Each structure stands twice: as structure tokens, then as C-alpha cells.
Amino acid sequence: xxxxxxxTLKGTLIEIRPLTREDFDALFAAASDPLxxxxxxxxxxxxxxxxxxxxxxxxESKGAFAIVERKSGRIIGSSRYCNLNPVEGEVEVGWTFxxxxxxxxxxxxxxxxxxxxHAFRFVDxxxxxxxEKNLRSQKALAKISARFLKKVELPARDGTMTPxxxxxxxx
Numbered sequence: 718x719x720x721x722x723x724x725t726l727k728g729t730l731i732e733i734r735p736l737t738r739e740d741f742d743a744l745f746a747a748a749s750d751p752l753x754x755x756x757x758x759x760x761x762x763x764x765x766x767x768x769x770x771x772x773x774x775x776x777e778s779k780g781a782f783a784i785v786e787r788k789s790g791r792i793i794g795s796s797r798y799c800n801l802n803p804v805e806g807e808v809e810v811g812w813t814f815x816x817x818x819x820x821x822x823x824x825x826x827x828x829x830x831x832x833x834x835h836a837f838r839f840v841d842x843x844x845x846x847x848x849e850k851n852l853r854s855q856k857a858l859a860k861i862s863a864r865f866l867k868k869v870e871l872p873a874r875d876g877t878m879t880p881x882x883x884x885x886x887x888x
Contacts, residue, residue: 720808720839722780722798726831729787730824733831736781736795741772743792744783747816754814756851758879770874775812784815784828793819796828798836800844807842807885813854820853829861837888846871849880858884 723735736744745768748754754762761767775781780798785791794815801808810832815824836843845863847854863884870878 718839720798720801720803720836722801723782724835726835727787728827728831730827731793731831732785732787733782733796733828734785736775736783736797738776740783740792741769744772744795747793747795748814750817752817756848756853758848758850758873758881767874771812781812784824786819786824793824796832798832801840803840805842806840807844808836808840809844809846810836811844811846825857826861829857833861833886840888842885842887845884845886846881847884849882855882855884862886 725732725734745765748768749763751763754760759767759771762771775795775797778797778799780801782796783792784794784796786793794813796810796813799809799811810829813828819825833843844866845858846869847858849868863886866883866885869881869883871881873879
């Protein structure tokens with residue numbers, strides 16, 4: 718069975734569905750808070766120009782989601798599957814953000830549960846790549862029992878290399 722990188726998945730609090738070009742304004746509204754990006758290597762992603770590049774990459778990935786709060790029907794963030802490696806039986810979950818009102822609890826846990834349950838139908842291991850200084854995301858991964866795998870250097874927008882940590886969860 719082939720991995721469906723953009724299913725629609727429904728939980729109690731959220732629905733995740735394929736991200737579309739028409740979602741730009743709603744997703745940018747969710748992303749325009751500078752505090753969301755404070756610990757992120759690209760900490761200016763709240764600006765429209767930088768966010769446009771992020772959004773275009775999300776669409777091109779063909780694995781990006783809009784995260785919709787079911788109660789309001791409003792887009793509150795995004796995530797995606799990327800770097801599927803069928804030979805190694807792994808996929809990355811990442812590029813995730815939520816509006817601050819939805820931090821620290823049930824929404825992120827439900828998001829990760831939905832995405833992990835779907836992924837484990839097709840792969841044995843899910844990877845998460847997190848900026849070395851992004852302590853908030855590292856703590857969120859600890860809550861779902863992700864384990865540290867390795868440190869990697871990844872290219873930044875300005876051509877420099879930034880330190881990132883790779884975590885994993887296995888089926």
C-alpha cells in the first residue's frame with residue numbers, strides 16, 4: 718500500500734486536511750505572531766515575505782496540512798509529512814506550528830497522534846527535526862516519548878548551517 722501523504726484526518730479537537738493555495742491568508746493570520754517563531758532558526762517567519770516562501774515550500778512538498786479547529790472551523794496552524802523513505806521505512810513529521818492559544822496540551826498531542834497513527838500504517842519510524850534552540854518543540858516531543866537520534870547541520874536561508882536535533886518514534 719502506498720503512503721498517502723495528504724489524507725484528511727479527524728480528531729475530537731482538530732481536523733487536518735491537505736493545504737491548498739487558497740489557505741494562504743488564513744494560515745498567514747495564524748502564523749503572524751512573532752512569539753510563535755522566537756525559538757525557531759527562521760525567527761522572522763511571521764513576516765509575509767518569509768512566510769510566503771515557507772507556504773510555497775509547503776504546497777510544493779505535497780505533504781502539507783492545514784490544521785483546523787473543529788469547534789470554530791478556523792485554520793490554527795500547519796504541519797506536514799516530508800522526506801518519505803520507503804526503503805528505510807521512515808517519514809519525517811515536521812514544519813509544525815500552532816497559534817499560541819493552542820500550545821501546551823491537547824491540540825498538539827491530538828495532531829501528533831493523528832499523524833503518527835496514519836504514518837504507522839505505512840512506515841516503522843517517524844522522524845522529527847527540531848532546531849537546537851527550540852526548547853518548546855523539544856519538550857513537546859518528550860511528551861510523546863520521542864527519543865533523540867542525532868545532531869545534524871542544515872542549511873539556513875542565508876546560506877549558513879544551523880544545528881538541528883533529530884528525534885524519532887518507532888511503531
